[in-house]
Amino acid sequence: MCIFCKIAAGEIPANRIYEDDELIVFKDIAPIAKIHLLCVPKEHYARLSELTPAREAVLARALRLIAENAVAWGLGEGYRLVVNQGENAGQSVQHLHIHILGGERLGWGE
Numbered sequence: 387m388c389i390f391c392k393i394a395a396g397e398i399p400a401n402r403i404y405e406d407d408e409l410i411v412f413k414d415i416a417p418i419a420k421i422h423l424l425c426v427p428k429e430h431y432a433r434l435s436e437l438t439p440a441r442e443a444v445l446a447r448a449l450r451l452i453a454e455n456a457v458a459w460g461l462g463e464g465y466r467l468v469v470n471q472g473e474n475a476g477q478s479v480q481h482l483h484i485h486i487l488g489g490e491r492l493g494w495g496e
């Protein structure tokens with residue numbers, strides 16, 4: 387089982403912010419911004435190229451979940467979503483996840 391599957395199954399602890407049947411949100415263990423959350427579909431797959439209509443629906447719901455909770459999660463002044471895909475992006479966990487970054491002014495291309 388991959389590390390995010392283990393977190394989803396409750397086998398490894400994580401600082402959980404939100405959870406339902408299909409999605410889990412928890413704090414990244416090595417934050418690169420003041421607020422760094424991970425929104426993870428519980429189903430294991432690694433890439434957007436593996437999307438199906440069912441997975442697509444869960445991901446769309448993830449985006450709405452993030453938008454609806456942004457203020458509650460301390461992201462009211464803005465945030466950035468990142469989905470690393472593959473080698474060149476440095477994807478280190480092969481289980482699809484959305485990074486949620488914020489809590490401060492984020493650099494871009496500096």
Ligand code: 5GP
Nearest residue numbers: 389400412413414415416470476477478479
């Ligand atoms: P990637 O590089 O695959 O886009 O992102 C993986 C992220 O997962 C990294 O930001 C890393 O810090 C985070 N991460 C890796 N292992 C764990 C863990 O066991 N717990 C938590 N909370 N985050 C993790």
Ligand code: ZN
Nearest residue numbers: 388391430481
């Ligand atoms: Zn997994």
